[in-house]
Amino acid sequence: MKSNAIVIAALAGVASTSPVDTRQNGGGDGPFGPGTYKTESSLQQHTIYMPTKSTGDTKLPVLVWGNGACSADGRSNVQLLQQIASYGYLAISSGGPGQQGSTTAKMMTDSIDWAVANAGKGAYANVDATKIMAAGFSCGGTEAYAQIWDSRVSTVGIFSSGLLDNQTAASHFDKPILFVLGGQSDIAYANGERDYKNLPANTPAWKGNINVGHGGTLGDQNGGKFGKAGLNWLQYVFRGDAQAKAYLDGGYKADGWAVETHAFDQLKPKV
Template identity: 45%
Template sequence: MRRTLTRAALAAALSLGALVGAAALTPAVAAPGGSGPYPADYSTSSSLPNHTIYRPVNLPTERLPVVVWGNGACSADGTSAQNFLKEIASYGFLVIANGNPGGGGSSTSAMLTQSIDWAFAQNTDAGSPLRGRVDTSEVGVAGFSCGGLEAYAVANDPRVTTVGIFSSGLLNDADDYQLRRLNDPIVYVIGGSGDVAYPNAMDDWNKLPAGLPAFMGNLNVGHGGTYHETNGGQFGYVAQQWFRWQLKGDQQAGRTFAGTDCPLCSRGWQVQRKNLTLGTDPTPTPTPTPTPTVTPTPTPTPTRTPTPIPTAGPSACTATYTVANQWGGGFVADVRVSAGTAVNGWRVRLTLPGGAALTHAWNGRSTGTTGTVTVANAEWNGTLQAGQSATFGFQGTGTGAGATVSCEAA
């Protein structure tokens, strides 16, 4: 009964557009902003109507991961949280918000999908300044309040690699299927117990799939958050740190969430964590310098001469491959890894047909894009007992039929 009442209260607030008025969040004059190395501003595009596009004024040399955003109250004002969105973009991201600058009316979750589609199309458009500048392998979907519900709705898009829920939670138990289909790391940024969305967010937190990497941060600022503050305030700080970790591999930013200490606790946050592990990739905070290319790459010998799977006794693991969806220019495939004996890690070698290329994988860590590529387990699905299985998927270009897979214990 308590959950029903609190969710009904949130639904009423969303329908009235009373959670945070758009005008209260919109600075009077647009100007480049953000605390990152690439001051960012917003613009619009005739090829993406009803959206607002945030990006660095001067594009960095590295490609831009994508973050798409749904506004509070499902507002179609793409500048209702511009300080917050400029902050994210200033760290080298392409951020696209639902709605025109200062726009009216309501948005939908389909507009988030349109944002992703547009970003991918710009990356290959010969006439676009973003041609070849978009990292289509790294996409975050996020939103505030009603916009968080929009983010939930498209979180299962195979192109999405992380999800952000800001002061939001599902309105009904009947919608819990959206939690069960989550398969990418998720961050919750909530305004504390005084936030009208708090009970719903905590209920969702307790129902997340086992093994899903997740972070819950509560700051007692209420439902309005800190979006209107300089650089988006503390909510802006947490957002850019999360996306820098998840979409750029910035391990220093990752320590904000998965380190042995709790750096946010000294800022007044109440923190909960699930299944978060810092990787070993020493990638630094993104800068224009190309120094990461100096790091010697590992010897490719294992990929040229794979270790044969033992013929005696049961195989440590096996893999099965299925094309889940095929269209003119690409496909989505699923791979199931089954353990014959207990394993503490697995690695699948995937040989793609000629002309096919892997563009993005989820629930696994991919190496290579064409020919024979390798997908290793993620941090949360590598340990399998005999008879257990795990799955990963990927999106590719070309034709998926005819690929072959093999599995070995890591």
């Protein structure tokens, strides 16, 4: 199988909720914020991010996330994931809050399985598991790549990452891909650039570079400019949001991004 060719390695019902310190403060500037996180006994070794305000009839698409260094601490990118949750998304990070050790691509697949099984039920009644994005930072990005053959995944996000083995595999990728890279000082820059260039002619992609190095602004409030690019991609792909489209089309210039697009006009939002 094609997925077996992608090597995962580091680059440098409603269940009861377990209490987590500081999560009540939350974060994010979205209309359903703050975003916060919790754990579920039915999904061990994962961290679930959700909006705190009612989303009413608004459905919640799903983001499954892999951390840098394949870290098992599900709070590794808390700023980014709380921001995304505050805009009406369910985000699932591999690894529990403060957990030690490493994650695997299978843990991300477990997130997808769980989201599909629980969407439409109980506390997740508004979750829409027909709209799933797999994304990750650095090693977590390679975990996201491993989900690209899963028919339940609509799009993939690569943050400071790229293929480590079978480096021509991108020539077979046929789902929309977001590349968020930290410029030439980013250790993953060459890999991400290579993958982008290897995409098939009809695969939609948006690639942004900003000179902030590996991981860039993920630790900044709301994930910084990396988070802004990721959120706008989600908002356009899953909601057809006009402001998000405007950002991806040229609004990014105000934030200093150097952008290339690939078959972008063939990207049809899944609304």
